[in-house]
Amino acid sequence: MDFELGADFAARRDERDPLAGLADRFYDPDDALYADGNSLGLLSADAEAALDSAVEEWRDLAIRGWTDADPPWFRYGEQLGARLAPLVGADPEEVVVANSTTVNIHTLVGTFYDRAEGSTVVVNELDFPTDHYAIRAQLRQHGADPDEALTVVESRDGRTVAEEDVIDAIDDDTAIVFMPSVLYRSGQLLDLERITETAHERGALAGFDLAHSVGAVPHDLSSVGVDFAVWCSYKYLNAGPGAIAGLYVNDRFFGETPALAGWWGHEKETQFEMNPTYTPAETAGAYQIGTVPVLSAAPLAGSLDVFEDAGDGSVRTGVEAVREKSVALTEYLVFLADELLDDCAVGSPRDPDRRGGHVAIEHPEAYRVSEALKARGVVVDFRPPNVVRICPSPLYVGYEDVWEMVQELRAVLEHAEYEAFEKRGGGVT
Incomplete structure (x- = not known):
């Protein structure tokens, strides 16, 4: 330019x-x-109006908001996930807004570490710290020593990570590669497709933290074959402090029981039968843990209106x-x-x-x-x-x-x- x-x-x-x-x-x-x-x-103003609307529905509908609000609160996480899915290049059922970013790392890494063939997780030294905290905790929960099971790719210059070093770190013993899409200090944007392809070639799964790219960089998670991803909504999505987070799970994993199962991830059709046995939803919605926090989710709905207007609908x-x-x-x-x-x-x-x-x-x-x-x-x-x-x-x-x-x-x-x-x-x- x-x-x-x-x-x-x-x-x-x-x-x-x-x-x-x-x-x-x-x-x-x-x-x-x-x-x-x-x-x-x-x-x-859009996020503010959406929050005001949710408060008004709480005032006017009370408990009837779960079925009569617009949209009904009962499926709010799935509905917002479907609206957000095009930003990350996913099918509507593959995305849900739920939990916090760190909680989503816990549940997704915990779930997929169980099903992966390898025993190590590949990360990099320039990750945002919460990613390492959560992954180390999950490795301990699975009986692994984080100092041995965590492969940390070092930076050559203290700013960026050489993708060749990430590729070289993935081997036959790798269970999961978990990388940020964008490094939070330098702003380096990694090649998700290349990392995913390499992971799959070597029998590993590929997950990503999109916190510093969602809403600023278009992604194509489904077509690239990314296995899972997490993100927050308070940065480029402008949904406010403490806003609900989001996650993506590739549809080939639908039906898996999450490592952190909770009642809001139960299949909707029988959720209120209060069965003692958990039946996961056949969508990414299975990874919801607790009841959707409507008031911290509503501003995201307004923010997505802005993105729609930026793209003529x-x-x-x-x-x-x-x-x-x-x-x-x-x-x-x-x-x-x-x-x-x-x-x-x-x-x-x-x-x-x-x-x-x-x-x-x-x-x-x-x-x-x-x-x-x-x-x-x-x-x-x-x-x-x-x-x-x-x-x-x-x-x-x-x-x-x-x-x-x-x-x-x-x-x-x-x-x-x-x-x-x-x-x-x-x-x-």
């Missing part, structure tokens, strides 16, 4: 952006330059349009960083096909730089040891926003404004 320096160029690009009008549907706190949508997406077309804009915005951000930020390095892959929706800007004082940016009204986040993550989330961030963000960052660096902030201690980052 050909980019130019200057606010005029950014303004022209925004004028031609078919998604630009969607930003008006999101609340912008304190008129901030919000670049943290890969950590928590903004509230949209199609969620799939919507996420493809979002991806196209995301690539353009992150390319523009990388261009500006190269041209204007002499003291920084770009820690994300240069190839847009290998990069997710955010850019890692590296600086030795990244924590204090991120604090100085927040003081200027630019909301970013820090990830150790030296990364300022900047996310131009396509539904509500434009080219002028990215230009202004980089100008603010340039000023922080040129005037050493970060020196006014204390070095990082403990606590939330």
Whole structure:
């Protein structure tokens, strides 16, 4: 893509952006330059309305909401899963919204480790920590020593993982390969198809954590043959803090009894017969554990309305349009960083096909730089040891926003404004 320096160029690009009008549907706190949508997406009027509607149904229908709400709460997880399925390239029955991301890792890894032929699980050292916590716990539950049964692929540069190293780590003793689709620090986008094909060739199963790609990168899980996947809904899906998570299970595994069986995953037709023996639903819905949390699921319904409108009625077309804009915005951000930020390095892959929706800007004082940016009204986040993550989330961030963000960052660096902030201690980052 050909980019130019200057606010005029950014303004022209925004004028031609078919998604630009969607930003008006999101609340912008304190008129901030919000670049943290890969950590928590903004509230949209659509998500707010969906939540308000669920509250009104609770008020007006009470218990009748399980059958008379729109849609009925009894099948809310399956209904939302069917709407979300096109974003990840799955059949409607293969997706359900349920539980939390970590709980979904527990139940899916626990289930498929039992049925796999091998005994090891392949992960990588740059995973988000909860993935390792859950997998190690499941290995212990199955009588395995995590230090022996967990194969951790090391990074060569501390930023990314060489896919060749992942491929080489998969052998005849591998039960499951479990990788993120996008690395949470650098934004590296892995090749799910290649990893899945290799896993299957060597008798292993392939699972993925899509937390940093769902809603920003289209996937084709079914056609690629991915066995299972998990994700959260509060990042690019903009469903709010604590929003219900989601999962995918390939239909060839329907009928399996989940490792963490719960009554909400029972087949719907006989669920209220209260039988003491569990009968799993013949869909991904079997992996629901407890009753669907309607009030934390409702905002997702509104958020999916935005994706449908981005794609002229199609969620799939919507996420493809979002991806196209995301690539353009992150390319523009990388261009500006190269041209204007002499003291920084770009820690994300240069190839847009290998990069997710955010850019890692590296600086030795990244924590204090991120604090100085927040003081200027630019909301970013820090990830150790030296990364300022900047996310131009396509539904509500434009080219002028990215230009202004980089100008603010340039000023922080040129005037050493970060020196006014204390070095990082403990606590939330």
